[in-house]
Amino acid sequence: MSGDKGPSVVLGGLNQFLYQNGEGKVHFRLFGDEKKLRRLLTKYPRVGRNVEVVHAPNVIKGTDKIMDVLRHSQDTSMYMAIRDVREGNASAVISAGNTGVLMSLSKLALKTVEGIARPAITTMLPSGGGDSRVVVLDLGANVQCDETILFDFSVLGSVYAEVIGKMPKPKLGVLNIGSEETKGNETLVHLNHVLMENKDKLPYEYLGFVEANDISAGRVQVVVTDGFTGNIVLKTVEGTAKLIKRVIVENFKKSILAMIGAFFLVHVFKRLKHKIDPRSYAGAVFLGLKGFAVKTHGNSDALAFANSIKYASDLIHANLNGLIAERAKSVADVRTALKKTDAE
Numbered sequence: 001m002s003g004d005k006g007p008s009v010v011l012g013g014l015n016q017f018l019y020q021n022g023e024g025k026v027h028f029r030l031f032g033d034e035k036k037l038r039r040l041l042t043k044y045p046r047v048g049r050n051v052e053v054v055h056a057p058n059v060i061k062g063t064d065k066i067m068d069v070l071r072h073s074q075d076t077s078m079y080m081a082i083r084d085v086r087e088g089n090a091s092a093v094i095s096a097g098n099t100g101v102l103m104s105l106s107k108l109a110l111k112t113v114e115g116i117a118r119p120a121i122t123t124m125l126p127s128g129g130g131d132s133r134v135v136v137l138d139l140g141a142n143v144q145c146d147e148t149i150l151f152d153f154s155v156l157g158s159v160y161a162e163v164i165g166k167m168p169k170p171k172l173g174v175l176n177i178g179s180e181e182t183k184g185n186e187t188l189v190h191l192n193h194v195l196m197e198n199k200d201k202l203p204y205e206y207l208g209f210v211e212a213n214d215i216s217a218g219r220v221q222v223v224v225t226d227g228f229t230g231n232i233v234l235k236t237v238e239g240t241a242k243l244i245k246r247v248i249v250e251n252f253k254k255s256i257l258a259m260i261g262a263f264f265l266v267h268v269f270k271r272l273k274h275k276i277d278p279r280s281y282a283g284a285v286f287l288g289l290k291g292f293a294v295k296t297h298g299n300s301d302a303l304a305f306a307n308s309i310k311y312a313s314d315l316i317h318a319n320l321n322g323l324i325a326e327r328a329k330s331v332a333d334v335r336t337a338l339k340k341t342d343a344e
Helices: 007-021 034-041 066-071 077-086 099-110 147-163 186-197 212-217 227-252 256-264 266-276 302-317 320-330 332-343
Strands: 028-032 051-055 092-095 120-126 133-137 171-175 205-210 222-224 283-287 292-296
Touching: 007 028, 007 034, 007 302, 028 034, 028 077, 034 051, 066 099, 077 092, 077 099, 077 292, 092 302, 099 283, 099 292, 120 147, 120 227, 133 147, 133 227, 147 171, 147 186, 147 222, 147 283, 147 320, 147 332, 171 186, 171 212, 171 227, 186 205, 186 332, 212 227, 283 302, 292 302, 320 332
Parallel strands: 028 051, 092 292, 133 222, 171 205, 171 222
Antiparallel strands: 120 133, 120 283, 283 292
16 A cells, blocks of 8 residues: 555556466455455456455555554554464565565564574665676665674575575675775674685685675675665665666657667667666565565556566575575574674
């Protein structure tokens, strides 16, 4: 019921997903105002055959404060959907609503995978040539992170890259203001020192510090950072994509010759559009929870929401949480070494 464009976009996304992937393979439970949803469903018979509507009388607004919502969230569509995952009635929850509230409610209801302190907002951004992608986390869930939390993000990101991104033993770096070992704050320097000392024990190829321009260059496959920095990176990437699109469109409208040239390069621009279109990576998962909570953009259209559904479906079928728990256990001694040196 939330998001900038309301439930019509959600139903449009469900319709696109079912059209592309077939009916009967995924069943949906819709939480919200039952009368409004049933009225909208008359426009989408395909969706109506594959959903169950669960009445939720209240909605969490984008402007609601987390502490206020936590006290009065029991009958909201967001909380009821999250609780549905906890109770085993659904495998994943998808929302375009308030990110902070979705994160807080999901963490409270679903808890974290054993060996992981905090979940991270995670997705894959465009990188390098072709269809290359880079996993970046955290994208906004944890504004302040110590060494142990950032190390947990490396565990989450490496498993995600291997399973969802099909990147065996991914190259992983910690985002910093420079690649030199002496750059950055105390937390980053300490983390880098311990990881460098234990490189042979890590299930990924640790590169050390990486800079923001390495994300798009394709040199690294997993980038670990705190949620404050990661969210700025995400918004910058999305803004740059929109800028490129706007500049191309404006310049090709300026002359007949430019329009003719654009006609011959149409296949190139289609590939570019797919590469930089934020809707192609519309979903971000709160990785590390015992259950999947997927956040899609508040201004998502039907295509973006359909992509989020496909994304959630892939996560469900990958046994991601089981693999994360195994990976966390396998590097527990490195995590312990990190905490010991931190205490010293």
